[in-house]
Amino acid sequence: MVFRLPKLLSTYTDWLEKQQNSILSAAVIITVANIASALSGLVRQRLLISHFFDTLSSQQAYEAFLLAFQIPDLMFQLIVLGAVSAAFIPILSMYKNNKEEELRYMNSMMNSVMLLFIAVGVLVFIFAEPLTKLRTGDAFTAEQLHIAVQMTRIMVFAQFFFAISNFFTGMLQSYKRFIVPALAPILYNVGILLGAYLLSPYFGIYAAGIGVVLGAALHMVIQTPLVFKLGFRFKPIMALKDPAVVRTYKLTPARTASLAINQVQQLADGFFTTSIGKLSYLIMNLAFSLMTMPIRFFGVPISQAALPFLSDEANSRDLGRFKDLVLKSIHQIAFLAYPASVLLLILRVPIVRIAYGTHNFPWETTLITGRVVAIISLSIAAQSIVQLLIRSFYALKDTKTPLYITIITVVFYMIGSALSVFVFKLGVIGMATVLTVANIIEMLLFLYCLDKRVSGFARKEFWIPQIKMIITSFLMAIFLYLPFRILDELVFDTTRTIELILLTLSTGTIGMLVYIYFALLLDIRELYIITSLINKFGNWQKPLAKSEEVLVESPSASEDMQP
Template sequence: MNLSQIFNSQTKTITFAAILLGFSAGFSRLLGLVRNGLLAGFFGTGSEVNIYLAAFRIPDFVYNFLIVGGLTVAFLPIFSEYFSKEKEKAWEMVSYVLNVFLFLLILSSLVLFILAPFLIKIIVPGFSAEDQNLTVFLTRLMFLSPILFGLSSIFSGVLHHFNRFFIYSLAPIFYNVGIIFGILFFYPIFGLPGLSYGVILGAFLHLIIQVPSVRNCGFRYKLLFNFKYPAIKKIFRLMIPRSFAIAAQQINLIVITAIASTIVGGIAIFNYANDLHYFPIGIIGIPFALAVFPALSRNWAKGQKEKFLEIFSSVFRQIVFLIIPISVLIFILRAQLVRLVLGTLGPGNFDWSDTRLTAASLGLFSIGILASALIPFISRAFFSFQDTKTPTLIAVASVVINIILSFSLIWLLKYSSYFQILMSDILKLKGIENISIIGLPLAFSLAAIFQFFFLLTFLNKKIDGLKGKEIFSSFTKVFVTSLFMGFIVYFSLRFLDKFFIIERVWGLFIQTALAGLLGVLLYFAIAFIFKFPELTAITDSFKKQFQKKIAPSEIEITKPS
């Protein structure tokens, strides 16, 4: 198989597609951890890194509102519909979508470029005037990134239709390579703006890596522009409710950033812990949601409800099987993970107090990892039968709850000595004067659990028959096994303390790796001995991938029995 065949290869099962996306996302996330490790090493939780992280908020809002908010959900089913009828019209549609959304992204970026000084004062009220001005400058530079990402996302939709997940999976890796390049090479030359140049480089690489494969699919660009083009109107109708949900989530992040800016190092601590907790979501939850979406849409459109429910139950249980033990490991190993990822790279400006607060935040984030990993998947079940309103309303409600809880928990951690002492004891934060930042990840996790619960409840009412007994049985087995694994990992950490100097990087790494590996091997050994069907589904997906070639429309789920 030559390089072109590898880049343009197709996946045969949903599970294998999710595994492929998961592996690439895992590598991308590892690069993201290296990126954060370098940021922590160079800047700690000081003003420079807080300025850099705050500068993402408005450009991210543009990208998420216009692209993630709805285009990524609406584009694929409409392109598939066009392609099944007339291929040439489908490729024309791609050109229309590219040009219209390029115009909208540029227009939005220009408007917000002008309004940036006013908006930054709202987003980071705790910053000094000098820091706010620098945040405005970096924000304006970063407006190039949502434009590049917008084009890239449309190409990603095309690749998804053709099941070309391999080349799509490389894009986030190149994005992080660009950012790391900016930290190592642009920052020493240009100072803080060099970090923004790295972001722009990463976004450009994210786009350009997909172009050859999209052309290989048959796309040829045409200068076509019409807001009234039927496909454009259809996309807008589908994306409006979803865009409001994403807008609410972005407002939520802006509010969190505003709150965190009033706490010394708050933005950096929250973002570092958030990125660490998002690692399993990015390598398991999102890949499964992306891989299963075409199959759910196809089976619902054909009226094959039983097949739809079978796929839903299977993927749900596989996510649970993989996510719960990872959540337990993250909680047990939180301090070790933070020290290794954030405390070992660069000049060493990430101190012990920063480590403890970030580890505590990560521990609280871990409570909601399962919910956060299942939310994208359950939402796509709604999207598959073109219901974007229900998940939107639930998402908006969860954002409101998150904001209320954030203010409430921050207040309690500042003014309630009982609550402060309780959380300090649980999370080992004695001696740190201000621990209020941990209220934000706790609020985030509780809101995610609320969103997950109501999504599942309303989905069950909507279609009935979600195979609840199968799901609950699987959840119980996995939960009990994961708790047992957690106890073994915890006591193995205490035991290994005697043999390694954990104040040194290698000693800490070996202790963490051995304890974590023991837990993983124990978990999978139990799953193998007791024949957990979820494990069988994952291994079977590899076998099916390397069987005889099948048509792209035959992509299937490898299901637990």
């Protein structure tokens, strides 16, 4: 066994460094890692809740910790993510055969962005208090304000590591290496867990902030070896007049503005919810975390994996193949997102209890969180598909259209939220409703604009699979609700955690079997994704070999298969 260890380590290393040559193989990897990341995130949430939910003051402290993410995240989104997500990967992919120019471009981008990032970080650290006051409402207490200010200063340091790490992620994804970047968020959660668990006896809620810094450092460290193995070397270069750098910065403002608009929405959320009080920001945050899990599992992985392939098709000017890729990816996302919405809608309360229901999590908070989850779960498919459509525009070197659509959507959301909170007094439920409507409108606008941009998608190929999946999801909801009510009232004692889990698993399994049955009955070809995923997992030791048929041909004839 000892003699086999080097060989096993070598095999494992080769698997981590394996190139993925199809969207499905890349998406499977990202999905599995996202599931692990999401589960570790739930463990993190439960741990923090169990530590900081004993009293109202500790609950408010935890809410302040969550709110403190906003300003550091705003820094990262505007300065770093705008450049990386909009242009970095498509342009970097053009230098695959010219290592010297690739290094020149990557170092120039990273060095220039990091200098700006450090300068802004110093300002945020100094002016953390007035920035926090500007974005909180009257119901936010003085103690919460103090905690949020100190946490903001701590988290600025975490964003420094995230900034470097994101450039590494962009480089690895441009080389179609998705495994290591997909593992990085797991280590981020591990860092928070370690900080909260080990340091909370000494630093209280601030231990979670220290954990965020540790997690961000781990996020960077895990990607560093492979980045250097692929040829990256740090050089003090800042060739701002390089054509590729100039082109990136020309594409970046529109994407950065789009991200800024989204961040304005996040800041508005903080203001509106802290104006409502009653832990409304915390409730929205917890509900949103559950709702975004399916998006992280399906929408983001498929979209991330699709970007290099969409960029290749756009660069080759093969518009027909580009449209085919987008259309099939939409169906793959929808096939997985629709049943996820149904599961969260029907099983909202037991899922909230399993995720956050520690002994000190109030029942009233559970019910309100469940209602918010039910409402926003209706937009899971819309938000997942938007992830793909945004990247489709980026592949076409168009960052302005997503900006315009984002502005329209956010303006609608902010006006609707203001009316629901201050005029109609609908509280957090009203905000959740407005958010769902805004997300659906955003998806429809993206679909309409992309359809015009690519001279139209085939209507029949788009609508028939979508209608079939919607019908199947509706039938699933009916057959899921009935056994859930019966088993809840007659079989399981849901005051016990084990029986609550059994109720959720059994009814969820019934619902998924019904979904699969009607998918077979209606001949929904996206169902082949299950077979493909099983095959992928069954052959995991062969490092997910190339599967060119994934988005072109299916086992039958035209397979529509799978962030």
